[in-house]
Amino acid sequence: MSGAAPIDPRTGRPALNPYGEYTPSLPTAAVFIAIFSLSSLVYLYQILKPKPKRMLWMLVFPICGLIEIIGWAGRLWSHFNVYGDGFMQQICCLTIAPTFMSAGLYMLLGVLIQRIAPHTSILSGKAFKITFLVADILSLVIQAIGGGMAASATTASGTEKGGQIMLGGIAFQLFVMIVYVVYGAIWAHKSRTEIHGTILSIDGGEGITRAVAGMALCSLFIIIRGFYRSVELGDGFKGEIATNEPLFLLDAIPVALAMISLNVLPPIQHLRCLGDNTKPSARRSSKNMIDLGLQNGEAERSGSPTTLVGSGPSKK
Structure with a gap:
């Protein structure tokens, strides 16, 4: 199944299995190709179905899925021939794919900051x-350079050097993601009044909570995956972690769950209620709605029978 070992020109002996002691599992590769294919198709449906179309930049999520599919196809290829180019195909694609998901998360938090409480954020x-x-993008470039070096290297030391550069890109991506989560948590705490008011004041506002929950889950799974990849690449392509297939599920499962979390809690659906509040006039209108929502909330909690003029029926 794995094909005959070619002769390594450096040693004159049969080449060693680049996966170490195992041949990639056919069922595992097939399962994850199916998972990422289905998830990507769901994203495409969720993004392209609404009219008018908004947030088309969320196509970065199915792009992530496509690159994952290519990477897992490399592992499928390697099941039949471990000495083919499938090894480097899976290393490059499965390493860089989540970078596109991170980009989508950064855009989503930027949208929330713009449309709910820009004045509480250090950055606009x-x-x-x-x-x-x-x-x-910088982390993606570093990972791509490292992957290219590892794929084109003719010596073991060259391959390992490429892996170390990839490690630098992964570690930087992990650091940025952690900063993103901390920044988002601080902004949400400082903006809790405005967020609560927005949820109360607009139709479908409760969807904001669901969207944020999906973003939080997605971020958590990307961070878990980032820690695994950092340890794996730090150990080297021939290390005990990289040559242990069951441990590779610590990369595959978190990325799959990160994709699925935003399929189940789609921001493109739950944030549609915000509309376009980025223009000054829209922000003033939104501020009035938030204040009104907060007053409604206070009236409901106090049990006051008073009806605010122009408020309409309170949301249940």
Whole structure:
């Protein structure tokens, strides 16, 4: 199944299995190709179905899924021939794919900052998106350079050097993601009044909570995966972690769960209630709605029979 070992020109002996002691599992590769294919199709449906279409930049999520599919196809290929190019195909694709998911998360938090409480953020919504996207692109470039070096290396030391550069990109991506989570938590705490008011004041506002829950789950799974990848690449391509297939599920499962979390709690659906509040006039209107929502909430909690003029029926 794995094919005959070619002769290694460096040693004149049969080449060693790049996966170490195992041949990639056919059922595992097939399962994850199916998972990422289905998840990507759901994203495409969720993004392209609404009219008018908004947030088309969320196509970065199915792009992540497509790159995962290519990577797992490399492992499927390697099941039949471990000495083919499938090894480097899976290393490059499965390493860089979540970078696109991170970009989507940075954009989503930037949208929330812009449309709910930009005054409580150190960075404006636009500056936040630019800053974190630049960092994400930088991590992608570093990982791509490392992957290219590892794939084209003709010596074991060259391959390991490429792996170390990839490790630098992964570690930087993990650091940026942790900063993103901390920044988002601080902003949400400082903006809790505005967030609560927005949820109360607009139709479908409760969807904001669901969208944030999906973003939090997605971020958590990406961070878990980032820690695993950092340890794996730090141990080297020939290390005990990289050559242990069951441990590789610590990469596959978190990425799959990160994708699925935003399929189940789709921001493109739950944040549609915010509309476009980025223009000054829209922000003033939104501020009035938030204040009104807070007053409604206070009236409901106090049991006051008073009806606010122009407030309409309170949301249940």
